[in-house]
Amino acid sequence: MHVQAREFDIVEFTEFLVEAKRKALPSGEAEAMRAAMPGAILLEYKQGLYSYKNLYFGFERFSGQETVHYKGKAIWGMSYSGGLMPHFMWDLQPQWIYAVLRAALSQVSEEMPFRGPAGYEYFGFEYTNHPLGTMAEFIGEEVIKYREALVYHLWYVGGFIK
Numbered sequence: 791m792h793v794q795a796r797e798f799d800i801v802e803f804t805e806f807l808v809e810a811k812r813k814a815l816p817s818g819e820a821e822a823m824r825a826a827m828p829g830a831i832l833l834e835y836k837q838g839l840y841s842y843k844n845l846y847f848g849f850e851r852f853s854g855q856e857t858v859h860y861k862g863k864a865i866w867g868m869s870y871s872g873g874l875m876p877h878f879m880w881d882l883q884p885q886w887i888y889a890v891l892r893a894a895l896s897q898v899s900e901e902m903p904f905r906g907p908a909g910y911e912y913f914g915f916e917y918t919n920h921p922l923g924t925m926a927e928f929i930g931e932e933v934i935k936y937r938e939a940l941v942y943h944l945w946y947v948g949g950f951i952k
Contacts, residue, residue: 798860803840804900804925807858807866810835810842811898817843850874850884856948864951866925868904872932872944887942890915890934905932905946915941926950 814833817823823832823845833844839861846854851873858866874884894906894917902908902921910917914937921930927949934942 798839798865800925803858803860803866804903806837806840807842807903808898808900809837810840810858811856811903812896814842814844846870848873866948866950868946868948870905870944870946873942875941875943882936882941887915887934887936890917891942894919894934904928904930904948905944923949 814835817832817834819832823830827845827847829847831846835842841859841862842856843859844854844856846852853871854869856868856870857864874887890910890912891906893912894910897907897910898905899907902919903925904919904921906917906919908919916935917932918935919930919932921928923929929947930945932942932944932946933940
């Protein structure tokens with residue numbers, strides 16, 4: 791079997807992906823995006839020959855797609871869906887749960903560049919991330935529990951695009 795060499799450097803790609811996940815900002819094309827896709831939120835980041843887009847819909851329950859382009863061509867993608875659980879044992883504010891999520895996602899690493907770290911704890915909240923596979927092809931699950939009760943759940947899947 792002949793393995794085709796990648797046009798891009800995998801280490802450089804991974805470094806870019808981690809940086810993009812940490813630094814992506816709302817798109818300057820937000821109004822045009824909302825007109826074409828009502829309710830869409832688009833985060834973007836560009837560096838050198840790479841660009842990153844994270845397009846999602848929803849807040850308490852959401853679905854989205856991350857894509858990395860190299861020289862204008864899509865090379866990697868990840869879809870995700872999940873959010874807050876419909877029942878809470880405590881009167882938790884959604885922004886508290888999402889503050890924990892943002893803190894965990896800011897710790898994305900080159901060793902595990904899918905979402906956040908394997909584990910993270912914050913004032914009674916416990917974030918866990920369980921990826922399976924490699925950057926080429928993967929699935930994963932991330933959860934947040936508060937005092938042992940599940941308050942957030944998300945599935946993700948992705949890999950390289952040819």
